[in-house]
Amino acid sequence: MFIMDLESLERLNEIRPSVDRVAMKLRSLQRLCHMDAVCFRHITAALPLLQQEVGLNRQDVTETLKRIFHSVSQEVAGHVTLEAPEETCNLMFTLNDRSQAGFISAASLQTSLIALSAETLQVKYAALVSVAESSSGSVSQSGLRSLLQDLSQVPAAVQEEAVFGGVEAAMRSCFDGVLTPMASREHVLSWLQGEPCLLLWLPTLSVGQNVRHDVRCHTCRTRPVIGLRYRCRKCVNVHLCRSCFLSHRETRKHKSHHPLLEFCTQPTWRESLSSLAHSARHMLLPRRHTQREAESRGLVWAEPQNSAPPHSDASTHLAASVSHNASVQSLSCSSKTLQTDKETPTQQVTHNNNNNMK
Structure with a gap:
């Protein structure tokens, strides 16, 4: 047995x-x-x-x-x-x-x-x-x-x-x-x-089961992170594994309401530089960022250059809406996850193709 x-x-x-x-x-x-x-x-x-x-x-x-x-x-x-x-x-x-x-x-x-x-x-x-x-x-x-x-x-x-x-x-x-x-x-x-x-x-x-990220999960301390990786846009150098992200685990530094970037690729210097700049802007202009986050807070999908989002699946369709940075318009999108879990919370997913998101 x-x-x-x-x-x-x-x-x-x-x-x-x-x-x-x-x-x-x-x-x-x-x-x-x-x-x-x-x-x-x-x-x-x-x-x-x-x-x-x-x-x-x-x-x-x-x-x-x-x-x-x-x-x-x-x-x-x-x-x-x-x-x-x-x-x-x-x-x-x-x-x-x-x-x-x-x-x-x-x-x-x-x-x-x-x-x-x-x-x-x-x-x-x-x-x-x-x-x-x-x-x-x-x-x-x-x-x-x-x-x-x-x-x-x-x-x-x-x-x-x-x-x-x-x-x-x-x-x-x-x-x-x-x-x-x-x-x-x-x-x-x-x-x-x-x-x-x-x-x-x-x-x-x-999804992402063969991807290994040479970073430590901020909450469970697992290293390397296997599968999809989540990087906080508010905290400096904070990465989460998929399990901790889905469980909404928090620490004194990182909170579950912080905006996140989702990665299926290894960390790069461009990604680290972009994260540092975003965190610095947040500290220098806290009120503006607090207002923006209240309006659009959630998960951001960071795509590799010249690539489309991953194949449609339950893990990437956690959201009920999609918002593009280039335009402020929102498109409604149904989540396959909702077919089996009616209590799923609504998240906002932003597809971003900018190089500084990689």
Whole structure:
């Protein structure tokens, strides 16, 4: 039986909205099982060419995981412990052996490993469709149902199984407008890329998961910061990790109402200089800044040069409105997060393309 640290789960329960809370819990689970260094190539190399419905016992799964983690250890020395295969095997059976028969299918194992891997989101989507598709290259309703049932068990591992809706509703959403019993691979892939409510945790888990920032989180003191990084515009040289940002954690220096910049890139000298200048202006002209912040306070997305904002997902759509610095006009924008968390507070997000924001 797989048991996750309940104390760490309770700490993450403070996070709102629910999509981000589940993603942060799964990120902790991913690291705990050392899946944060596993890519799709490791999974395909370790899994033999079996029929998807073939049952695997604990020894079969453990041997498969040993092959996976051996490949990872060849690339990332010291990352995997000796206990990793057994611990991850326990997790796989907790997720997929719901009848406690002592066997799980090869398809269920592959689905769970893909979902918790460190692979990019688009590769995950393509790999998941491959698990569900038939020999003809199409996806049947029963094939998609099995895939979604396996995926819906992943949040259950962190006690969040009731957040994202049901499998049947997702099924109807995918096959809406499909006139045949089978849907094409391209159709199902496009549907997944549209981020159905049932799987909102998957893109949120993938956002920035491979980015490491060589800075210390101001509140929890974690270094390096993994994933998205948040820099306070009011405090000098204050960075927050995603967990502390979502939990609204404060210190004597930094308060949760301070305006923030969100980064998916390493800190640069331009960013530090811009932050220092903004903090200095705030100290010299406190009344003006206090008035401005009262009118527009919240999160600012700092984009790399010549790039668009990240793919639409729950983590970047925390806001109910978007305001551009170049014009004072506001555009209303719906948050996918609100589909699962009605108590989500409204934030203001400013997309900024200026070089001094990088």
